Amino acid sequence: MARSKSIWERVQSSPMTRNMATLAGITFIKSIFDFEEPMQLLGLRLISLVAHLCLYGTLAYFYYKSKNAETSDKVIYVRPSQLESQMSSPLRDQSDPDEKKPMTQFEYDCVKLQDVAQQMSMTTLIVVGMHFYFGYAIPLLMTILVQARMVYATPFFKIFIQGKDEKVYRELRRPWAPPKVGGIQKMMQDSLSRRYTDLQKELEADGQDPSAPTSGAPAAKGSRAKRRSAAARS
Incomplete structure (x- = not known):
């Protein structure tokens, strides 16, 4: 029963x-x-x-x-x-x-x-x-x-x-x-997905292959440095 x-x-x-x-x-x-x-x-x-x-x-x-x-x-x-x-x-x-x-x-x-x-x-x-x-x-x-x-x-x-x-x-x-899937677990998954998508967009904007981590990491750092310098000037 x-x-x-x-x-x-x-x-x-x-x-x-x-x-x-x-x-x-x-x-x-x-x-x-x-x-x-x-x-x-x-x-x-x-x-x-x-x-x-x-x-x-x-x-x-x-x-x-x-x-x-x-x-x-x-x-x-x-x-x-x-x-x-x-x-x-x-x-x-x-x-x-x-x-x-x-x-x-x-x-x-x-x-x-x-x-x-x-x-x-x-x-x-x-x-x-x-x-x-x-x-x-x-x-x-x-x-x-x-x-x-x-x-x-x-x-x-x-x-x-x-x-x-x-x-x-x-x-x-x-x-x-x-x-x-809901609550904190879904929030974590959505947050991680957004961060991964943002990183892919950064690599694509710099003309790099998102699937190549060795060449993509320096490009991402350079892109973040450009944004920080632009924010400092403003």
């Missing part, structure tokens, strides 16, 4: 609650630490490294548990639209999006784990690049909290860590509903 969510579970799963908890955590940590200090900045980098290793290790644990589950060979029927990644708009399969296709539970779990790993990897690479190139420290802290929340919100965490049974919890039955 399917079990409905309790009031506490609904409060926990509310995007507003998660966003408020994330913002409160960031504000509390900022009030204690001064990341302008070299030693505290080094500590933040080490904490970020350890946290990301733990998060990726958790994904590897999910893979191991899914592979060795008793129901790993169970056949489920999934629409191609339900396998669409959040990192790209095209479907994985360009066939009829309403036509269900058979696949094993382990194959389905691998697709979903790959989506989570891709989202985390792309965000991590961009934030780390911004940190070392522009000197931003807070995005490192935000990435830790947001990605930890992302892993916690996955059905894998509820099944393999919390031990919830998909026969009891209807929302854990495969195929799962696509996760809702």
Whole structure:
């Protein structure tokens, strides 16, 4: 028999609650630490490294548990639209999006784990690049909290860590509903996308190839220097 969510579970799963908890955590940590200090900045980098290793290790644990589950060979029927990644708009399969296709539970779990790993990897690479190139420290802290929340919100965490049974919890039955991206996570993704687009426009304006990082970086620096000098003259 399917079990409905309790009031506490609904409060926990509310995007507003998660966003408020994330913002409160960031504000509390900022009030204690001064990341302008070299030693505290080094500590933040080490904490970020350890946290990301733990998060990726958790994904590897999910893979191991899914592979060795008793129901790993169970056949489920999934629409191609339900396998669409959040990192790209095209479907994985360009066939009829309403036509269900058979696949094993382990194959389905691998697709979903790959989506989570891709989202985390792309965000991590961009934030780390911004940190070392522009000197931003807070995005490192935000990435830790947001990605930890992302892993916690996955059905894998509820099944393999919390031990919830998909026969009891209807929302854990495969195929799962696509996760809702909103709040701080969407703000971070939009901000990173805008910064990447602005950098591409700078490189194109200077006549450089945006796909060539070695020649693009000096051009971007030169473009920023021109804007700063123009602002100083005005």
